[in-house]
Amino acid sequence: MRFLFVMFIGLPILEMWLLIKVGTVIGAFPTIAMVATTAVIGAALLKQQGIDTLTRAQQRLNSGQVxxxxxxxxxxxxxxxxxxxxxxxxTDAIGFVCLIAPLRRLLIAALIKRGVMQVQMNQFHGGDSPFGAANQEFGAGPSSQVHNASSEGKGGENVIIEGEYKKEE
Structure with missing residues (x-):
């Protein structure tokens, strides 16, 4: 609740105060020009970083990774x-932190560490997910499935039982 208050009430008040202060020091037109310039630079950076991220995501999907x-x-x-x-x-400063790749990765790591963004990677690291580990091909299944599906036969050799199943709901 406190975060939302700061986000929707405190941040706009801070922004207005800062814009007025900067405007009194350098003038209204240069202040408006600075705000417009950061928006244009941000849009160009967003486009470039978005394409890079989309390309990396496509490469990971093509290699069978999540x-x-x-x-x-x-x-x-x-x-x-x-x-x-x-x-x-x-907001421009925070926005640029989100758009500059090394800073963005540090921010994501910090947010995950604090628990703000929770990633349940257990699904992809040998959990009950049918997708298996994040670096396995789709359909390979979790590595624990291979271990569970094998059993020792006569003479100590491993017997792997293969088959298909259909989950009915």
């Missing part, structure tokens, strides 16, 4: 783009 990092980066790019279109210097 593009979890790229999905989070795409989310941060959307947030950064929205913040850069919002007039103000504080």
């Amino acid at each position: 593009p979890a990092t790229e999905i989070l980066e795409g989310l941060m790019l959307a947030v950064g783009g929205a913040l850069l279109l919002t007039p103000g210097f504080v």
